[in-house]
Amino acid sequence: MTEKIKQLVDKVKELLEKASSVAEIGDIRVTFLGKSGEYTGLLRGLKDVAPAERGTIGKLINEGKVRLENMIAEKEAYFRKKEEAKKLASEKIDVTLSKGYLIGSTHPITKVKNEILDTFIGLGFAVKEGPEIETDYYNFQTLGIPADHPARDMQDTFYISENILLRTHTSPMQSRTMLSEKPPIRIVVPGKVYRADDDATHSPIFNQIEGLCVEEGISLAHLKNMLEIFAKSTFTKDTKVRFRPSYFPFTEPSVEVDISCSMCGGKGCRLCKGTGWIEVLGAGIVNPVVLENCGIDSKKYSGFAFGFGIDRIAMLKYGIPDIRLMYENDVNFLKQYK
Amino acid sequence: MKAPLSWLKDYVDITVSEEELAAKLVGAGFEIEEVIRPSDDYVNIKAVKILSMDKHPNADKLRICQVDAGDKRLQIVTAATNVSVGDVVALALDGAKLPDGTCIKKGELRGVLSEGMFCGGSELKLTGADYPAAGIDGVFIFPEDTVPGTDINDFIGTNDVIFDVSVTANRPDCNSIIGIAREIAAVLGQPMKDTFRLPEISEEGEISSALSVEVKDEELCPRYLAKMLKEVKIAPSDELIKRRLRLMGLRPINNIVDITNYVLFDIGQPMHAFDYKDIAGGKIVVRRAEKGESIVTLDGTENHLGENNLVIANRDIPMAVAGVMGGANSGISDTTDTVVFEFARFKRDNIRKTARTLGLHSDSSARFEKGIDFISQDLALIRTIQLVTRLGAGRFAKGTVDTLKKAITPAVITVKKSKIDEILGIDVETKEIERILKSLQFDVVVNGDDMTITIPAFREDIVGANDIAEEVIRMYGYDNIVGKPLDGKKLMQGGRNPRDRIVQKIKAFLSGIGGLSETFSYSFISPKFIEEFSLAEGDPRTNVIRILNPLSEDVSVMRTTLAPSMFSICASNYARGVKEGAFYEIGKTYFPKSLPMTDTAIEKETLVLATFGEKRDFYSLKGIFEALADRFNVAVDFIPSDEPFLHPYRQAFITIAGKKIGYIGQLHPAVAKTRKFDAELYLAEIDLDAFIDNATDFLPFVAISKFPSIQRDLAFVVDENVYAGEMLKRIKAVGGDYLRQASVFDVYQGIGVLPGKKSIAFNLLFRKDDGTLDGEEVSKTVDDIIAAMSASFGAKLRD
Structure with missing residues (x-):
C-alpha cells in the first residue's frame, strides 16, 4: 500500500511536470483526486488493510493527498498566472495613441478680467456693471466735462444722437453709483468701452475696469496701496508701482500709474522702451466737484478712482503684440487660452 | 507744445543737461513726446567758396568747380548758372543728408568726379522770406563774408534742441514758451527773468480818436484789447524772429504777421492784425454773426455763419471769425499803412464749437479752445511793443482800447x-x-x-x-507717497451679484465640458446683416441703433443679434483652413426704447453658440445646450420655428415655460454661401437674461428612493412627420406620479417598417419613493400611455 501511494504520487508528479495548462491540471486533479479518482480509490482499499495497520496507512494516504493537492494547486496557480499574463499581453495597446478630445477655451480678456476682479473682491469691492450706450450727462457732464470742454478731445466719441453715445470709459458708473448709494462705496466696474480709434495699440472697442472707493479720509497713499496689491497679484510679487502726474477732469490730483516692466523686471527692454516702466492706468483722488455733482458732501468724504484697459493688461501679461488679435477670434489664438 | 531750448533760455537759466531737464518736466506732469534736433535735417551741408570754374570736357551744360570747404578743397560738378568764382555757396558734401531725406554721395558726372552737390533754397527747405538768396531758382549764395566751412546749421539757427511737450487740458497756460519756462524755473529752482520792460517809444496820435470797440456779447468776449500801429513799414523780420518761427514749423511772412505769430508762441496769446483801412467806420464790433452772413477766410474758404459764431466786424461786415481765422478782406498787405492789433479773450467752448462747425482750425483757435487767461493780453501787448520797436516796423498811436472795465484781481x-x-x-x-x-x-x-x-x-x-x-x-x-492700507476704514462685503456669478459659471461650463472657445467680437456690425439674413420688416432685430460717426459702414450699427458676428468668426476661421470649430460668445444686443434715441438703450445679455465640422450636427449642438440648461436646472423646450436665416427643416425655437428665448438650427446654406462657407454651421442664440431668470445653481436635497424601480421599453410605429419630442411630452403627461424618467432610445426606418412610417422606441422608468411599486399599477399606466399615443399620434405598438 505504501508502495502504491508512492507510485501514485510519483505518477502525478510526473504528469504535473508534463502539464502545460490550467485545464490539463484540472484533468489531473479529477483523474486522481476526483470522486472516482485513482488516489481517492486508495481510501476505498483501506478496508482491505489489516486493522492494526489501518491507522498508519490511513494517515499516510491522507498525507499523500495533502501533498498531491498542494502540488496540483501550486502548479495550477503557476499556469493560471501565466495564462493571465498571456491574456493581458494579448490586450496590449499603443498608449501613445490618442482618440482626440474636446477642450474649450476662455478668452484672455475674460481670464484676466476675472483674476483682477477676484483681487478687488478680496479687498471688499463689489462688482457692478452699467449701460454701454450712455447719455452725455453720465459719460461727461457729471464727471466734470461739460459740452465743448477741451478734455473731450482726449476721447474720440461715437455718437448715437446728440446726447446719446457709446460710453468712452467705465467712469459713468462712478456717478451712477454715487447718485444711488451713500458712502462708504467700494466698487469695481468691468465693461466694454468705445473710442473712434483703430490701430495696433487701439481698438475701437476695448474693455476697462473702473475702481471707485469713497469714504472718509481717503488719500493717494490708500490708492497706491490698492494698486500695489493689484500689480503684485496680476503680475509678479515684486512688481513695483510708480505714480506720475497727469490730468483727468474727474480726479484731482490725477496720476498716470506705471508698473515695473513685466518682461525685464525694470532693467529696461524693448517692451518698456528701455525705461523699466510700463504705463498701465490712470487714477487719482475723486475731484470734489464730481462728489458734489453726485450729492456727496466733499467736505466729509473723499475717494479714489482708477481705470485701466483689461486688454492692455492681458497683452502685457501674455505678451500679445497687437490688440486686434483679441477681436479677430482666430482659433489658433483662442485655443492658447484654455 | 514745441519749445526750443534757446527760446526758453530767454526766461530762465538752464544749466542742466537736456536729459535731466526732460526728466524733471516729466516728473512735474509734462510728458516729453519727442526731443527734436532740427540739425538732424541738415547733415554735412556747408558754406564753400568757389575758387575756380572750368568747362566740363564731356558736357556743355556742366562745369567743374574747385571749392574751398574750410578744412579742405573739393571738386564739384554743377549745372548751376547763377554762381561764379568768389561766391560762397551751399554744398552738400559726401555723406550729406537734406531735409527731404535725400542722401548725397560723391560720384562721377559724365566721367568727372564730383565730391558733393550745390544746393538751392528748395533743397534746403528755405524760401525767399527766409533769405532772399533762397528765393531764386539756383544755388543758395551766402553773404560774401561767410567763412568757408561754416556749417549751415550755424547759419540758419538749427543748432538747437526742441522739446515737444505734451500739455494736459488743465494747463492751457503752458501752450506757450513762457508757460513751459515757468515750469522749468520751478523744477530747477531758478527765478524767472524779467523780460517785460517797456522800451522808449515815440508815439503818434491817440488811438481813441481813430478807433472804437464795441463788444455786443461780453460773455463770449470778456476782453478785447486793441493797439494801433501807424506808419507801418512792411519788411522782413529780423534773423531771430525768422529762426524761431522756422523752429516752430512756421514760414516767416513779413514783420507784422511774424510778430503776431511770434507772440502767439511766446506768450500763448493769439493775436490778429487788421489793416486799419478795412475797418469801415473806424469801429470794431464784436458780435454774434447774423443769420445768412458769410465770410471768406484767409484759407480761401467761404464760411456760412450763424448766430452761434462770434465775429469781429467793422461797421458793416465781419472781418474775422473771432479767435479762429481772419477774413481775406482785411488782412495785411504790402501797402498796409496802419495796423490794428487785437489781443482778446474769447469764451473757449464757443470757439471750440465754431471751429468744429465751420471745420476751421488754426493755432489761434487751438489756444482759445483750451482757454486764455486775463494776464496774457497785457503780456502780449508789451511783447508786441518790444518787437515792433526792435524791428522799427512803425509808430504806435498813444494808448489802447480795452473793454475790460476793471483790473483783474488775483483769486485768493x-x-x-x-x-x-x-x-x-x-x-x-x-x-x-x-x-x-x-x-x-x-x-x-x-x-x-x-x-x-x-x-x-x-x-x-x-x-x-x-x-x-x-x-x-x-x-x-x-x-514720496508710500502705500497705506485701508485700515481703520469700514470692512466691506465685496463680490459679484448672483446674476454675474451665474454668467461666470455658464462660461466655465461652456469653455470646459462644452468644449467651446469663447470669442469677443465688435458690438457694432454692418447693417447689411438684415438683408443677408432675410430678416422681415417688423422683425425687432431690424430696428437697429445707428452710430452717427462710425469708423466705416461695416461697423455702423449696434448689433441686435450675435449671429452675424459669430457667422463671420466661423467663416474666417473656415477660410483659414479650420475644418472643425466650436465657439460661443456672451455679449450684449442693443435695442432702442424709441428712435431717435433720447435715452439709454435696452441692452440684452445674449448667448450664441456655434459648431461646424464632420462630427458636428444639430443634435450635438442641441446636446450642449441641453446640458447647459440641465446644469442650471432650466426646463427648456424646442418647438417648430421659422427663422428665415436657418435651414427650413433643421431649426427650432427654444422656449422656457412657453416663452420663446431663442433659436437653434443650421445656418441656411444660402446664407452660409455668402461667405464661401460650404460646411453645415449650427447656431443657437438665446436671451441670456431670460435664461438666467429661470436658472438656479441651488436645489435643496431630494431623498434618494430605497425602493426598486421598474423599467419598460415601448416601441411605436408612427407617421414619419411626428415629432418624438411631442410624443415624449405626452408620455410624461399621462405617465402619472411614478413615471420618473422617459427617453427615446431608438428611431428606426427600414425593413419591417412601412415606407413613410418610423419606429420610435421609448425607455420608461417607474419608481415609488415610499414603497415597492406594484407591477399591475405600472401595467395600467403603460396601457394608458399606449392609448394616448394611439389617440394623439395614431401610434401603433410595434410587434
Whole structure:
C-alpha cells in the first residue's frame, strides 16, 4: 500500500511536470483526486488493510493527498498566472495613441478680467456693471466735462444722437453709483468701452475696469496701496508701482500709474522702451466737484478712482503684440487660452 | 507744445543737461513726446567758396568747380548758372543728408568726379522770406563774408534742441514758451527773468480818436484789447524772429504777421492784425454773426455763419471769425499803412464749437479752445511793443482800447495744511509747501494750519485744496507717497451679484465640458446683416441703433443679434483652413426704447453658440445646450420655428415655460454661401437674461428612493412627420406620479417598417419613493400611455 501511494504520487508528479495548462491540471486533479479518482480509490482499499495497520496507512494516504493537492494547486496557480499574463499581453495597446478630445477655451480678456476682479473682491469691492450706450450727462457732464470742454478731445466719441453715445470709459458708473448709494462705496466696474480709434495699440472697442472707493479720509497713499496689491497679484510679487502726474477732469490730483516692466523686471527692454516702466492706468483722488455733482458732501468724504484697459493688461501679461488679435477670434489664438 | 531750448533760455537759466531737464518736466506732469534736433535735417551741408570754374570736357551744360570747404578743397560738378568764382555757396558734401531725406554721395558726372552737390533754397527747405538768396531758382549764395566751412546749421539757427511737450487740458497756460519756462524755473529752482520792460517809444496820435470797440456779447468776449500801429513799414523780420518761427514749423511772412505769430508762441496769446483801412467806420464790433452772413477766410474758404459764431466786424461786415481765422478782406498787405492789433479773450467752448462747425482750425483757435487767461493780453501787448520797436516796423498811436472795465484781481483761497496731508496721505512740511507754491509763483501766507494762497492769474485751473495738493506733490515728488492700507476704514462685503456669478459659471461650463472657445467680437456690425439674413420688416432685430460717426459702414450699427458676428468668426476661421470649430460668445444686443434715441438703450445679455465640422450636427449642438440648461436646472423646450436665416427643416425655437428665448438650427446654406462657407454651421442664440431668470445653481436635497424601480421599453410605429419630442411630452403627461424618467432610445426606418412610417422606441422608468411599486399599477399606466399615443399620434405598438 505504501508502495502504491508512492507510485501514485510519483505518477502525478510526473504528469504535473508534463502539464502545460490550467485545464490539463484540472484533468489531473479529477483523474486522481476526483470522486472516482485513482488516489481517492486508495481510501476505498483501506478496508482491505489489516486493522492494526489501518491507522498508519490511513494517515499516510491522507498525507499523500495533502501533498498531491498542494502540488496540483501550486502548479495550477503557476499556469493560471501565466495564462493571465498571456491574456493581458494579448490586450496590449499603443498608449501613445490618442482618440482626440474636446477642450474649450476662455478668452484672455475674460481670464484676466476675472483674476483682477477676484483681487478687488478680496479687498471688499463689489462688482457692478452699467449701460454701454450712455447719455452725455453720465459719460461727461457729471464727471466734470461739460459740452465743448477741451478734455473731450482726449476721447474720440461715437455718437448715437446728440446726447446719446457709446460710453468712452467705465467712469459713468462712478456717478451712477454715487447718485444711488451713500458712502462708504467700494466698487469695481468691468465693461466694454468705445473710442473712434483703430490701430495696433487701439481698438475701437476695448474693455476697462473702473475702481471707485469713497469714504472718509481717503488719500493717494490708500490708492497706491490698492494698486500695489493689484500689480503684485496680476503680475509678479515684486512688481513695483510708480505714480506720475497727469490730468483727468474727474480726479484731482490725477496720476498716470506705471508698473515695473513685466518682461525685464525694470532693467529696461524693448517692451518698456528701455525705461523699466510700463504705463498701465490712470487714477487719482475723486475731484470734489464730481462728489458734489453726485450729492456727496466733499467736505466729509473723499475717494479714489482708477481705470485701466483689461486688454492692455492681458497683452502685457501674455505678451500679445497687437490688440486686434483679441477681436479677430482666430482659433489658433483662442485655443492658447484654455 | 514745441519749445526750443534757446527760446526758453530767454526766461530762465538752464544749466542742466537736456536729459535731466526732460526728466524733471516729466516728473512735474509734462510728458516729453519727442526731443527734436532740427540739425538732424541738415547733415554735412556747408558754406564753400568757389575758387575756380572750368568747362566740363564731356558736357556743355556742366562745369567743374574747385571749392574751398574750410578744412579742405573739393571738386564739384554743377549745372548751376547763377554762381561764379568768389561766391560762397551751399554744398552738400559726401555723406550729406537734406531735409527731404535725400542722401548725397560723391560720384562721377559724365566721367568727372564730383565730391558733393550745390544746393538751392528748395533743397534746403528755405524760401525767399527766409533769405532772399533762397528765393531764386539756383544755388543758395551766402553773404560774401561767410567763412568757408561754416556749417549751415550755424547759419540758419538749427543748432538747437526742441522739446515737444505734451500739455494736459488743465494747463492751457503752458501752450506757450513762457508757460513751459515757468515750469522749468520751478523744477530747477531758478527765478524767472524779467523780460517785460517797456522800451522808449515815440508815439503818434491817440488811438481813441481813430478807433472804437464795441463788444455786443461780453460773455463770449470778456476782453478785447486793441493797439494801433501807424506808419507801418512792411519788411522782413529780423534773423531771430525768422529762426524761431522756422523752429516752430512756421514760414516767416513779413514783420507784422511774424510778430503776431511770434507772440502767439511766446506768450500763448493769439493775436490778429487788421489793416486799419478795412475797418469801415473806424469801429470794431464784436458780435454774434447774423443769420445768412458769410465770410471768406484767409484759407480761401467761404464760411456760412450763424448766430452761434462770434465775429469781429467793422461797421458793416465781419472781418474775422473771432479767435479762429481772419477774413481775406482785411488782412495785411504790402501797402498796409496802419495796423490794428487785437489781443482778446474769447469764451473757449464757443470757439471750440465754431471751429468744429465751420471745420476751421488754426493755432489761434487751438489756444482759445483750451482757454486764455486775463494776464496774457497785457503780456502780449508789451511783447508786441518790444518787437515792433526792435524791428522799427512803425509808430504806435498813444494808448489802447480795452473793454475790460476793471483790473483783474488775483483769486485768493484758504487751504488747510492738514487737508493737503489728508489728500496726499503723507506729511509734507509747511515750509516745503510754501517753497513749492512760491516757486510756481503762488503767494502764500501761513497762519497755523491755514494757508492763504494767492493764485497767479495764469492759473485759472486752481480752485481748491485738491488742486493745491496736486501742485505740491508734483513738485515734491510722487515717489514720496508710500502705500497705506485701508485700515481703520469700514470692512466691506465685496463680490459679484448672483446674476454675474451665474454668467461666470455658464462660461466655465461652456469653455470646459462644452468644449467651446469663447470669442469677443465688435458690438457694432454692418447693417447689411438684415438683408443677408432675410430678416422681415417688423422683425425687432431690424430696428437697429445707428452710430452717427462710425469708423466705416461695416461697423455702423449696434448689433441686435450675435449671429452675424459669430457667422463671420466661423467663416474666417473656415477660410483659414479650420475644418472643425466650436465657439460661443456672451455679449450684449442693443435695442432702442424709441428712435431717435433720447435715452439709454435696452441692452440684452445674449448667448450664441456655434459648431461646424464632420462630427458636428444639430443634435450635438442641441446636446450642449441641453446640458447647459440641465446644469442650471432650466426646463427648456424646442418647438417648430421659422427663422428665415436657418435651414427650413433643421431649426427650432427654444422656449422656457412657453416663452420663446431663442433659436437653434443650421445656418441656411444660402446664407452660409455668402461667405464661401460650404460646411453645415449650427447656431443657437438665446436671451441670456431670460435664461438666467429661470436658472438656479441651488436645489435643496431630494431623498434618494430605497425602493426598486421598474423599467419598460415601448416601441411605436408612427407617421414619419411626428415629432418624438411631442410624443415624449405626452408620455410624461399621462405617465402619472411614478413615471420618473422617459427617453427615446431608438428611431428606426427600414425593413419591417412601412415606407413613410418610423419606429420610435421609448425607455420608461417607474419608481415609488415610499414603497415597492406594484407591477399591475405600472401595467395600467403603460396601457394608458399606449392609448394616448394611439389617440394623439395614431401610434401603433410595434410587434
